[in-house]
Amino acid sequence: MTSALLGALNGAKQKGQLKTESWPTLSLDAPKRPEWGDLASTVAMSLASSEQRAPHDIAQIIVDNIPQRDQLFDRVEIVRPGFLNLTVKPSLWQEVLREIEAQGKAYGRADLGRHRRVLVEYVSANPTGPLHVGHGRGAAVGQAVARMLEAVGYDVVSEYYINDAGRQMKLLGASVYARYQELLGRAVEFPADGYHGTYITEVAERVKQRLGGALAELSPGEREERCRTLAYEELLGLIRDDLTSFGIEFQSWFSEASLLSSKTVERVLEELRSRQLLFEQEGAWWFRSSAFGDEKDRVVRKQDGEYTYLASDIAYHRDKLQRGYDLLIDVWGADHHGYIPRMQAVMQAYGHPKERLQVVLVQLVKLLRAGVEVKMSKRTGEFITMREVIDEVGADAAKFYFLMRDANTHLEFDLELAKQRSADNPVYYVQYAHARISSLWRVAASRGIACPLPSRTDLTVLTDPDELGLIRKLSVYPSVLQASAAGYEPHRITYYLQQLAALLHTFYNKHRILPPAADQEVFEQAPPGMGTGEEPQRETLSPERTAARLALMSGVQQVIRNGLAVLGISAPDQM
RNA sequence: GCGCCCGUAGCUCAAUGGAUAGAGCACCAGACUACGGAUCUGGGGGUUACAGGUUCAAGUCCUGUCGGGCGCACCA
Numbered sequence: 001m002t003s004a005l006l007g008a009l010n011g012a013k014q015k016g017q018l019k020t021e022s023w024p025t026l027s028l029d030a031p032k033r034p035e036w037g038d039l040a041s042t043v044a045m046s047l048a049s050s051e052q053r054a055p056h057d058i059a060q061i062i063v064d065n066i067p068q069r070d071q072l073f074d075r076v077e078i079v080r081p082g083f084l085n086l087t088v089k090p091s092l093w094q095e096v097l098r099e100i101e102a103q104g105k106a107y108g109r110a111d112l113g114r115h116r117r118v119l120v121e122y123v124s125a126n127p128t129g130p131l132h133v134g135h136g137r138g139a140a141v142g143q144a145v146a147r148m149l150e151a152v153g154y155d156v157v158s159e160y161y162i163n164d165a166g167r168q169m170k171l172l173g174a175s176v177y178a179r180y181q182e183l184l185g186r187a188v189e190f191p192a193d194g195y196h197g198t199y200i201t202e203v204a205e206r207v208k209q210r211l212g213g214a215l216a217e218l219s220p221g222e223r224e225e226r227c228r229t230l231a232y233e234e235l236l237g238l239i240r241d242d243l244t245s246f247g248i249e250f251q252s253w254f255s256e257a258s259l260l261s262s263k264t265v266e267r268v269l270e271e272l273r274s275r276q277l278l279f280e281q282e283g284a285w286w287f288r289s290s291a292f293g294d295e296k297d298r299v300v301r302k303q304d305g306e307y308t309y310l311a312s313d314i315a316y317h318r319d320k321l322q323r324g325y326d327l328l329i330d331v332w333g334a335d336h337h338g339y340i341p342r343m344q345a346v347m348q349a350y351g352h353p354k355e356r357l358q359v360v361l362v363q364l365v366k367l368l369r370a371g372v373e374v375k376m377s378k379r380t381g382e383f384i385t386m387r388e389v390i391d392e393v394g395a396d397a398a399k400f401y402f403l404m405r406d407a408n409t410h411l412e413f414d415l416e417l418a419k420q421r422s423a424d425n426p427v428y429y430v431q432y433a434h435a436r437i438s439s440l441w442r443v444a445a446s447r448g449i450a451c452p453l454p455s456r457t458d459l460t461v462l463t464d465p466d467e468l469g470l471i472r473k474l475s476v477y478p479s480v481l482q483a484s485a486a487g488y489e490p491h492r493i494t495y496y497l498q499q500l501a502a503l504l505h506t507f508y509n510k511h512r513i514l515p516p517a518a519d520q521e522v523f524e525q526a527p528p529g530m531g532t533g534e535e536p537q538r539e540t541l542s543p544e545r546t547a548a549r550l551a552l553m554s555g556v557q558q559v560i561r562n563g564l565a566v567l568g569i570s571a572p573d574q575m
Numbered sequence: 576g577c578g579c580c581c582g583u584a585g586c587u588c589a590a591u592g593g594a595u596a597g598a599g600c601a602c603c604a605g606a607c608u609a610c611g612g613a614u615c616u617g618g619g620g621g622u623u624a625c626a627g628g629u630u631c632a633a634g635u636c637c638u639g640u641c642g643g644g645c646g647c648a649c650c651a
Contacts, residue, residue: 025591027591027593029591029593031594032590032594032595032596032597033594033595036594040593040594042592042632045593045631045632046593046631049630049631054631079594080594081593081594081596081631081632082631083593083594090643093604103602112629126651152602155647166650166651167650167651168650170649182613189646191611191644193650210607232591257636280592282649283649285648285649295577295578295647296647298649299646299649300647301649302648303649304582306649307648308650308651309650309651310651313651317589319651334579334580334644334645334646335646336645336646336651337578337579337580337646338578338579338645338646338647340579341578344625358602361579361580363580363581363644364644364645371586398607404588405587405588405589406588406589408581409581409646410581411588412586412588413588414587417600419612420639421613424600425612425613426598426599428613429599429613429614430610431613432613432614433614436611436613436614438610438623439610440610442610443610443611446611447610479591486591487591490591491588491589495588495589495598495624497591498598498599499598502598505614505615506614506616508610508614508615509606509607509612509614509615509616510615512610513610514610515610516610517609517610521641574611575611575613
C-alpha cells in the first residue's frame with residue numbers, strides 16, 4: 001500500500017506535477033473512524049508548504065497517479081484539508097489471513113534491527129533479600145522489551161548484574177551473623193544499617209544447620225565472612241527461583257565482584273587517568289563526567305580508598321561495550337534517573353554517542369488490596385515480595401498488570417482485582433478470547449466439521465464489515481509491534497490485545513461461526529443498515545461461510561498468541 | 576534553590592503533530608433454548624491543570640505559572 005502511494009508520488013514527479021526533492025516519511029495509518037476508510041494518509045498536507053500549493057490539489061494529483069488504483073481500492077476520497085482516505089478491496093484484506101497463516105509465529109516480526117546486537121540489563125537487584133513488587137515490574141518490562149527487540153530483528157541478550165560487592169554485602173553478612181548469634185542465645189548488638197527482614201533469621205538458621213559447629217573454630221571476622229558468602233548464595237538462589245517461577249530467564253549473569261577481583265576496575269580507572277578523564281582531589285578520585293554534559297564530576301574512589309558504585313559501573317558498561325553490543329538498554333527504577341547523565345558520560349568517554357545507552361525507567365508500583373494501599377517499608381523489612389504476588393494472583397495476571405501502563409508512570413496494582421477471574425480482569429479477557437477460539441476447534445472436531453487452512457479456503461465470502469474490521473485489526477499488528485519496540489513501550493501491545501479481544505468477543509456474540517448442533521435451522525441477521533424499509537435480509541450460515549470464518553478465527557488466535565508471547569504471557573486453550 | 580518525570584471522564588489510564596480526544600472500572604438500563612455469560616448491547620459523562628507561542632493542523636512541540644512525584648552523596 002505504501003508502495004502504491006510512493007509510486008503515485010514518483011509518477012507525479014516524473015510528469016512534473018510535483019517538485020519536492022525528497023518525500024517526507026509516508027504516513028499511512030488506519031484512521032480512527034470506519035467511514036474514513038481503511039487507510040488514511042496526510043502526505044498531501046505535509047507537502048503543502050514545499051509544493052506551495054493547496055493540500056487538496058496535491059491530494060488530487062496523488063490520487064490521479066496511484067498505479068493500479070482500481071485493482072487496489074474500492075474507494076479513494078479526499079477530505080477537507082487534504083486527507084487521503086483509501087478503502088481497500090476486500091480481496092486484499094483476505095490476503096492478510098493467508099499471510100498470517102504463512103508466517104504463523106513470525107507474523108508481526110520485522111527486520112528493523114538488522115541483527116544489531118543489544119544487551120538488555122534488568123532487575124539486577126542486590127542479593128541482599130527477596131525480590132519485591134517493584135522488581136517484578138522491572139522484570140516484566142525488561143523481558144518484554146527484550147522480546148520485542150528480538151521480534152523486530154535485533155540479536156538480544158538479557159543480563160542480570162549482580163551487586164555482590166561493597167557495603168551492602170558486608171551489612172548482609174553482619175546482619176546474618178548477628179541473627180546467628182542470637183539463635184545461639186547470645187545477646188548481640190544488631191548492625192546499625194543492617195537488614196531486619198525475617199528472611200535474615202531464616203538464612204541464619206540455614207547457616208546454623210549447614211555449618212553448625214564448624215563456625216566456632218573460626219575468628220569472628222571469618223565467621224562473618226562465611227555468613228556473608230552463604231547468605232549471598234542462599235539469597236541469589238532465592239532470586240533465581242523467584243524469577244524462574246515468574247517465567248523470566250537470563251542468558252547471562254554478571255558479577256560486580258568479578259570486576260574487582262580481576263582488577264578490571266583498577267585498570268579502567270588507570271586508563272581514564274591517562275586520558276585526563278580522572279583526577280585526584282581532597283584524597284578522592286573523580287571521574288570528569290562534566291566534560292560530557294553531566295552537571296558535575298563524580299567520585300569513583302573515596303578518601304578511604306573504597307571504590308564507589310560508579311567505579312564498578314563504569315567498568316561494567318565499558319565491558320558491555322567491549323563485548324561488542326551496538327545498543328545497551330538498562331532498565332532502572334525511576335528513582336535512579338539522576339544517574340543517567342553520568343552513565344551517558346561514560347558512553348561518550350569511550351567515544352560513543354550517548355544514545356548508545358538507553359535507559360528505560362520503571363516507576364513505582366502502588367500496591368492495593370481492594371482499594372486500600374498496602375504500606376511497605378524496606379527499613380523494617382515489611383514489604384510484599386514478588387513471590388507473594390505471583391502466588392496470589394499468578395504470573396500471567398501479574399505480568400499483564402505490570403505491562404498495562406507506560407513503564408514511566410506510576411502503577412496502581414490491586415491484588416484483589418488482579419486475582420479476580422472475571423470480566424474486570426483484562427488478562428482473562430484477552431486469554432478468554434484465545435481459549436474461546438480453541439473451544440471452537442474442539443466443538444468443530446467433535447461434530448466432524450473440517451477446519452481447513454486459510455490457504456485452502458475460499459475467503460471471498462468474508463465481506464461483512466465486522467469480518468473486515470477484525471482483519472483490519474489483525475493487519476496493524478506488525479506496526480503496533482514495531483512502534484512498541486522502537487519506543488521500548490510494551491504497554492502498547494497490552495492495549496492492542498485488549499482491543500483485538502474486544503472485537504473478537506463482539507463478533508462472537510453477534511455472529512455465528514459453526515452451524516447449530518442439532519439440525520435446526522439457524523439464520524443470522526444481516527447487519528443493520530443494509531437497506532431502508534426492506535425486510536431484514538437473512539442469510540444462512542453456509543458451509544463456505546463457516547469455513548471462511550474459521551479461517552478468520554485462526555488468524556485472530558494466531559495474533560493473540562503472538563502478542564501474548566512477546567509479553568511473556570501464556571495463551572491457554574482452556575481456562 | 577536546580578534538574579528529570581507527570582497533570583486527559585468520578586477512578587485507573589490510552590492516543591507516530593492530524594479529522595468529532597478514546598478504553599476499562601464505577602453508575603444506570605438491557606441481551607442468547609451455550610460455537611464456554613470469564614461474553615455482549617445501549618446511556619450519561621471532557622474548556623486535555625492554567626496562560627502565551629510555533630504550525631495548514633497541538634493533549635502531543637517551545638516558554639512561563641500552578642499542583643504532584645522523584646532525584647540533587649566520598650549510598651547503592
